[in-house]
Amino acid sequence: xxxxxxxxxxxxxxxxxxxxxxxxxxxxxxxxxxxxxxxxxxxxxxxxxxxxxxxxxxxxxxxxxxxxxxxxxxxxxxxxxxxxxxxxxxxxxxxxxxxxxxxxxxxxxxxxxxxxxxxxxxxxxxxxxxxxxxxxxxxxxxxxxxxxxxxxxxxxxxxxxxxxxxxxxxxxxxxxxxxxxxxxxxxxxxxxxxxxxxxxxxxxxxxxxxxxxxxxxxxxxxxxxxxxxxxxxxxxxxxxxx
Amino acid sequence: xxxxxxxxxxxxxxxxxxxxxxxxxxxxxxxxxxxxxxxxxxxxxxxxxxxxxxxxxxxxxxxxxxxxxxxxxxxxxxxxxxxxxxxxxxxxxxxxxxxxxxxxxxxxxxxxxxxx
Numbered sequence: 001x002x003x004x005x006x007x008x009x010x011x012x013x014x015x016x017x018x019x020x021x022x023x024x025x026x027x028x029x030x031x032x033x034x035x036x037x038x039x040x041x042x043x044x045x046x047x048x049x050x051x052x053x054x055x056x057x058x059x060x061x062x063x064x065x066x067x068x069x070x071x072x073x074x075x076x077x078x079x080x081x082x083x084x085x086x087x088x089x090x091x092x093x094x095x096x097x098x099x100x101x102x103x104x105x106x107x108x109x110x111x112x113x114x115x116x117x118x119x120x121x122x123x124x125x126x127x128x129x130x131x132x133x134x135x136x137x138x139x140x141x142x143x144x145x146x147x148x149x150x151x152x153x154x155x156x157x158x159x160x161x162x163x164x165x166x167x168x169x170x171x172x173x174x175x176x177x178x179x180x181x182x183x184x185x186x187x188x189x190x191x192x193x194x195x196x197x198x199x200x201x202x203x204x205x206x207x208x209x210x211x212x213x214x215x216x217x218x219x220x221x222x223x224x225x226x227x228x229x230x231x232x233x234x235x236x237x238x239x240x241x242x
Numbered sequence: 243x244x245x246x247x248x249x250x251x252x253x254x255x256x257x258x259x260x261x262x263x264x265x266x267x268x269x270x271x272x273x274x275x276x277x278x279x280x281x282x283x284x285x286x287x288x289x290x291x292x293x294x295x296x297x298x299x300x301x302x303x304x305x306x307x308x309x310x311x312x313x314x315x316x317x318x319x320x321x322x323x324x325x326x327x328x329x330x331x332x333x334x335x336x337x338x339x340x341x342x343x344x345x346x347x348x349x350x351x352x353x354x355x356x357x358x
Contacts, residue, residue, distance in 0.1 A: 022309075030305045049304035053311045060312070067313055074309035081306045083247075083299070085271035086254045089278035090288060090296035105350030113343030121335035128327035133320065138331055142339075145307045150269030160313030165332060167304075167311060172336045180337050186344035194347060199339035202303050220300075222343075224275075231272040 016065065022073025029055035044174035044207055049167050085146040088224045095221030098190070106194060110222065113198040114229050117142035118237055121165075137161035139238055141169055143230030144201040144223050151231055155238045166201060173200020174207040189214040197222025246291035253278040 015021050032055060033048030040046040060070050071078070099106055121138040130138075136157030140148045145166035152162040177196045186192055193215030196204040205223050209216030257274025265273060282288060288296075314321070321328060 026308050027305070030302075030308060047304075049307060049311065052305075052308050053314065056308060056312045057315045061315060067316055070312065071309055074312075077306055078309040080299075082254055082258075082269075082271040082274075083250055084303055084306055085269075086250050086257065086274040086278055087296040087299045089253075089275045089282060090293060091300060092275075092279055093282040093288060096283065102351075105347050108350060109343045109346040112346045113339050116342040117335055117339035120338045121331045124334055125324075125327045125331035128324075128330060130324040130327035130331070131320065134324055134328060138328075138335075142335070146303065147269065147272055149307070149310060150271055154267055154269060158313075158317070159310050161317055163307045163311040164314045164317075165328075167307065168332050169336050172333055173340065176333075176337060177340055180340045181344055184341050184344050184348070186348050188351070191344055191347040191351065195340045195344040198343045199336050202300070228272060228276060231268055235267045 016063075016069075019073030019076060022070050023076065025056055025059055025070070026052070026074050026077055029053075029059070042210060044171055044203065047167065047171050047203060049203075050171065053164075053167075081146045081149060085150070085227075088144070088146075088227065091220040092224035095217050095224070098217055098221055099225075102190070106221075109194060110198060110225050110229060113195065114142070114226050114233070117199060117226075118230065118234060121169075122241075133158060134161065136238070137165055139234055140230075141165035142234070143227045145170075147227040147231055151234050154235055167203070169199070170201045170203025173204040177204060177207070190218045193218035194222045198226050201226075243291055243294055246289060246293070246295035249289070249292055250274075250278070250295060253281070 029052040030048060033051035036051055037043070037046045037048045056070070060067065118139060121142060122135050125138050126135050136155060137152060140152040140155060140157050140162040142148070143151065143166075145163050148162045148166045149159040152159045173196060177192075177200060181192050181195060186195060189212045193208045193212070196208050196215070197219030200207070201223050205216065205219040208219035253274040254271060255274075256277055257272070258270035260273045260277075261268055261270035
């Protein structure tokens with residue numbers, strides 16, 4: 001029965017030429033990441049995106065597929081980032097009544113926290129002698145990844161580094177958040193959630209939802225508002241500080 | 243499901259057009275987000291289909307960064323050279339941001355529900 005089958009090399013050439021291989025790789029790796037994350041009781045260190053990136057990066061290195069070739073296929077997933085960004089309007093809308101009740105403290109905290117996150121990462125990295133590509137990406141990473149990557153393109157930073165830094169920030173925030181919040185003595189759920197949403201974006205927000213629904217609502221409100229604020233302010237900050 | 247997706251795509255298209263021709267510094271999707279938010283606030287409710295689509299996106303948002311993030315393989319030498327700067331910047335920045343935001347909220351909230 002084997003005699004009629006085309007040689008394996010031919011199958012491989014056909015497969016690697018179509019976007020299908022990159023799509024299968026991306027979605028399967030993500031599925032594996034989610035399974036590991038669930039198995040480890042949603043430990044923030046077992047972040048499904050980080051696991052998937054490790055799997056895909058190792059796989060394309062192993063089979064010798066250039067990154068450009070992989071991205072050609074995976075761009076269909078990448079394209080949906082813009083669509084997903086627009087859909088962030090829904091969680092902000094849902095949190096809007098919360099904003100209404102505590103408008104002043106939330107907006108002041110958003111501006112203070114947002115400015116801290118934009119300036120501290122890029123400022124420290126520059127002080128420690130990191131090169132401009134890294135500093136640029138650190139400016140953009142302070143907001144949620146889908147918005148950060150759009151901002152990165154506008155300020156001439158690498159969307160790749162920005163996405164990686166934004167995911168690392170989310171993981172760090174989800175892991176360290178409770179210790180920092182306990183240390184500064186913020187006990188109310190709305191305060192804890194909002195602070196995590198400003199600092200740790202989507203990963204922090206899903207963590208906040210798993211701890212307490214009120215924290216989650218405030219976190220997603222903070223994440224969305226910080227995204228809008230960052231998109232408006234980061235290009236201006238970058239043109240001032242260069 | 244489809245009507246919610248159509249709604250989001252229309253706002254995304256609107257955002258891209260405004261970004262291209264009027265506000266080039268702001269990413270199109272962010273303009274689309276703001277316009278959709280304005281629309282929802284004016285309307286005062288979310289359609290079930292839109293809610294479903296937005297929920298699906300936010301649940302699997304991480305999947306959508308994977309293609310770009312895999313590009314990190316090309317930056318490995320650069321990241322290795324500046325590893326200390328990157329790690330210090332990321333860790334310190336997230337701690338400072340959480341602390342500053344929480345402290346402002348605590349100060350402004352004053353006597354308000356500080357317990358749990």
